[in-house]
Amino acid sequence: SVIAHELGHVALGHTRRRMIDFSGQNALRTALAMVLSRFIPGVGAMIANALAGLLAARMSRSDEYEADAYASALLTKAGIGTGAQKSLFLKLEALTKSNSGAMPAWFLSHPKPAERIAAIEKNEEKWGIAPPS
Numbered sequence: 001s002v003i004a005h006e007l008g009h010v011a012l013g014h015t016r017r018r019m020i021d022f023s024g025q026n027a028l029r030t031a032l033a034m035v036l037s038r039f040i041p042g043v044g045a046m047i048a049n050a051l052a053g054l055l056a057a058r059m060s061r062s063d064e065y066e067a068d069a070y071a072s073a074l075l076t077k078a079g080i081g082t083g084a085q086k087s088l089f090l091k092l093e094a095l096t097k098s099n100s101g102a103m104p105a106w107f108l109s110h111p112k113p114a115e116r117i118a119a120i121e122k123n124e125e126k127w128g129i130a131p132p133s
Helices: 002-012 014-039 044-079 085-100 113-127
Strands: none
Touching: 002 014, 002 044, 002 085, 014 044, 044 085, 044 113, 085 113
8 A cells, every 4th residue: 555655646746746846835935034034033034934834744745645545546446445555544543643643734744644544435435435344
């Protein structure tokens, strides 16, 4: 499931898109830092960095959901199904629960595992795939 997920990033052009986005984020960060530093000296640059970081995390989470959907489709077409994918996220959730549980989702670069499982199951419903019994 991990390989299928990473293939999704490649097939969907996420790396190329992030490189382009990174240039735009740096321009935005610099412009915001210049403006905010005039009004809030010393803190303006930190605020600009935080805002640019939030934007980058949001775009990264979007890429993760897309790669998960790609992996789900690939695994389903291969006859493997999404069981291993969901099992991986359950294990990941157990390992990271204490680290990311209190962190708001909009600070994270990856969606929380429970949200990823819910998205996979929503795709299964949309695709008419019955969950294993």
